[in-house]
Amino acid sequence: VVNHGPRSCVHGWNRAAEVARGRILILNSDDMFAPPNWDAELLAAIQNAQKSIDSDFVLHVSTGSKRDGTLMTLPILSAARYQRLGYALWPEYLSAYCDDEFTLHAVKDGVVINARHLLFRHENPYLGIGEMDEVYKRENREEAYTVGREILTRRQAAGFPPLPWRGGGSVTTASSAQRKRIAVCAPGSLFSARWVVNS
Secondary structure (H helix, E strand, C coil): CCCCCCCCHHHHHHHHHHHCCEEEEEECCCCEECCCCHHHHHHHHHHHCCCCCCCCCEEEEECCCCCCCCCCCCCEEEHHHHHHHCCCCCCCCCCCCHHHHHHHHHHHHCCEEEEEEEECEECCHHHCCCCCCHHHHHHCCHHHHHHHHHHHHHHHHCCCCCCCCCCCCCCCCCCHHHCEEEEEECCCCCCCCHHHHCC
8 A cells, every 4th residue: 555645654554444454453563563363362352342343343452551551552443443433543643642542532432342461562662672763753753742732632622523524434445245354554664564474
């Protein structure tokens, strides 16, 4: 998928989600490393929550962050959730705070499935793990945090209004019969792609 929009992870994820044909979308960064049998475990968590794979939900997994209990830094959502919203992550964000809105909005809507027993290891140089590069520097520039805080404050106060041109879920997607079970949407390079192709 080629992202012809602004150079940001949020636009990359949204562009990938737009064409994905999975029933579960994982917005993976190239610094996330999944546990063994991650795909079967995610499907089991949905079943244990007595949810249909085609219902509106997000999965809350652990990433080893201090905020694991309150923040979903690895957004995992059903295609039905994407359809309802009309986007994967709110497109105004440059990077910072997009996961805060994703989490707060899902909690507000009551669609969170607890799967925090699964650890998707987050190797981010800003957490003191992983290698610093130009992508990390760009996505973590001060402007992204300043803009992100303003957007989150404004949108939370307004109750997270939907996209006006999509009406919060009027997008057309493939039928369930045409969908694969899980699609991984990952902007940028993927040095950790082995956990996707080996499952």
